[in-house]
Amino acid sequence: MDIISFICSPGVLCQVLVGLSRTVILFIVASGLSLILGVLRIPNIAHGSLYMIGAFLAFSVSKAFGGGITGYWMAILLAPLIVAALSFIAERAIFCRLYEREHIMLFLLTFAFALIFGDLVKLVWGAEYRTVSMPRFFQGSIPIFGLPFPIYNFFLLFMGPLVAIMLWVIVNKTKMGKISRAAAVDREMVGAVGINVSMVFATVFVIGCYLAGLGGALVAPIVNVTLGMDHTLIIEAFLIVIMGGLGNIWGALLGALIFGVTQSLGILIWPQFGIIFPYAAVIVVLSFRPTGLLRSTW
Amino acid sequence: MLSVNAIHTYYGISHILFDVSLTVSKGEVVGLLGRNGAGKSTTMRSIMGLTPPKQGTITFNGQEITGKKAYLLVRDGIAYVPDDRRVFADLTVEDNLEIPFSRSNEWTKERVYDLFPALGEMKSRRAGNLSGGEQQMLTVARALMTGPELLLLDEPTEGLAPLIVRDLEQQILKLRDAGISILLSEQNVKSALKLVNRVYVIDNGRIRFEGTVAELEANEDIKKKYLMV
Numbered sequence A: 001m002d003i004i005s006f007i008c009s010p011g012v013l014c015q016v017l018v019g020l021s022r023t024v025i026l027f028i029v030a031s032g033l034s035l036i037l038g039v040l041r042i043p044n045i046a047h048g049s050l051y052m053i054g055a056f057l058a059f060s061v062s063k064a065f066g067g068g069i070t071g072y073w074m075a076i077l078l079a080p081l082i083v084a085a086l087s088f089i090a091e092r093a094i095f096c097r098l099y100e101r102e103h104i105m106l107f108l109l110t111f112a113f114a115l116i117f118g119d120l121v122k123l124v125w126g127a128e129y130r131t132v133s134m135p136r137f138f139q140g141s142i143p144i145f146g147l148p149f150p151i152y153n154f155f156l157l158f159m160g161p162l163v164a165i166m167l168w169v170i171v172n173k174t175k176m177g178k179i180s181r182a183a184a185v186d187r188e189m190v191g192a193v194g195i196n197v198s199m200v201f202a203t204v205f206v207i208g209c210y211l212a213g214l215g216g217a218l219v220a221p222i223v224n225v226t227l228g229m230d231h232t233l234i235i236e237a238f239l240i241v242i243m244g245g246l247g248n249i250w251g252a253l254l255g256a257l258i259f260g261v262t263q264s265l266g267i268l269i270w271p272q273f274g275i276i277f278p279y280a281a282v283i284v285v286l287s288f289r290p291t292g293l294l295r296s297t298w
Numbered sequence B: 001m002l003s004v005n006a007i008h009t010y011y012g013i014s015h016i017l018f019d020v021s022l023t024v025s026k027g028e029v030v031g032l033l034g035r036n037g038a039g040k041s042t043t044m045r046s047i048m049g050l051t052p053p054k055q056g057t058i059t060f061n062g063q064e065i066t067g068k069k070a071y072l073l074v075r076d077g078i079a080y081v082p083d084d085r086r087v088f089a090d091l092t093v094e095d096n097l098e099i100p101f102s103r104s105n106e107w108t109k110e111r112v113y114d115l116f117p118a119l120g121e122m123k124s125r126r127a128g129n130l131s132g133g134e135q136q137m138l139t140v141a142r143a144l145m146t147g148p149e150l151l152l153l154d155e156p157t158e159g160l161a162p163l164i165v166r167d168l169e170q171q172i173l174k175l176r177d178a179g180i181s182i183l184l185s186e187q188n189v190k191s192a193l194k195l196v197n198r199v200y201v202i203d204n205g206r207i208r209f210e211g212t213v214a215e216l217e218a219n220e221d222i223k224k225k226y227l228m229v
């Protein structure tokens, strides 16, 4: 088969689209991680756990509202908000005291949190897996290039740019965003012009964690919601952030694109070992650009 | 209005300020003179709550502010211009002026641009790309946006060309005329003496002299020993 016609074949294009919808989840979660890393300088290992909690909450909320489309929308709305509220409590109680500590301390602390959250999830939801039923509205598929493309993936493809634009507006156009960009570089000076940096950091932390919860809620209908879903994701999210440039939101987008698309193409090219392609991509990227593709704020 | 009473400040375990006392009254421009490493910036940082003193007290408008957080001091009316020109480099000039907490609407962007017309012409320029003199103006402008009663100006003329120093001196005088009290640290004794009402000379973390400009001019000993002029 000649390479051009292979790339342009409907199967491949459809697979790329599926890869892109996976990219959306990765981007949403990784951008939250990157935001926290860039502004607060916390390498938050527990970010994956918040994603998992978001997914479990989506399950519970959706059930509480009787499943269906109402349940689904309430889940998308409430699950990330509950995650954000949880993270606000954690930030005010613990993290806000630790910004000055070395990264290794923060790393260990958030790792501890990841373990604690894992056990909490086990306590609350048990060890068996849960499924969030896909509302009828999102069931079915639309033919693209003659192949069926699930409607829910379209929805995800719409959510990705929406989140990216909203983040861009918050970071670049709001006073809050400008303050946090300045504080990421020179926290002391931002305080010395009268800004309560601690509150700004809390807000950024909560927004970042909200994104983890949102990723979890969005992914819930297309995966088994289960303990351990945080592990793979946190590794992928960190690789994406490192590949894109620490703290750079657009880097997270680029990293997620590379990761998601190489993964879906990998599965097509070499089904048993498709999973190694994104990791290979990370290695290639980092060997050419050790500090990531876009400018890191570190 | 500001009164620093016998403060001792440390960086970690190294003892930097010894028993430093000084006062600034309303409407006054007070000089803090000393050579490199004398402790000028440390005094400023101590007042601003960035490196709080371990001993001694600081009061502002009759209230004790020792150890109070910097952002709260800004809200009390103290503004700080650091010696190392820490503009928010990634942001535009305009954004740099929008970040500060504004405690009164006395100082607006327009008024600041009036004072520093050069800044008004580069509102959307990235602050990190400004020249040293422009960055210095921006840090002063940024401090003014908080609407201060007292301005801590740490070596504003450091590394600037003589012509720009002259401009800056004029602007500092305008601030004094606008009723802002100023604590001005300088190595550039000639420039400082044109602006201040009273001076303190600091060396090795200790205040070695305090008095009027005329008294310092007359004191050859102090000038030779601590100021090298």
Ligand SMILES: Nc1ncnc2c1ncn2[C@@H]1O[C@H](COP(=O)(O)OP(=O)(O)OP(=O)(O)O)[C@@H](O)[C@H]1O
Pocket: B011, B014, B016, B034, B035, B036, B037, B038, B039, B040, B041, B042, B043, B083, B155, B187
């Ligand atoms: N972060 C720090 N850690 C340890 N020592 C410091 C620190 N900053 C300053 N020092 C020391 O404190 C002393 C006083 O420094 P300071 O910056 O206050 O001097 P200065 O009068 O502002 O000098 P300059 O004119 O060079 O700005 C110096 O001996 C300096 O080496």
Ligand SMILES: [Mg+2]
Pocket: B040, B041, B042, B083, B154, B155
């Ligand atoms: Mg200094």
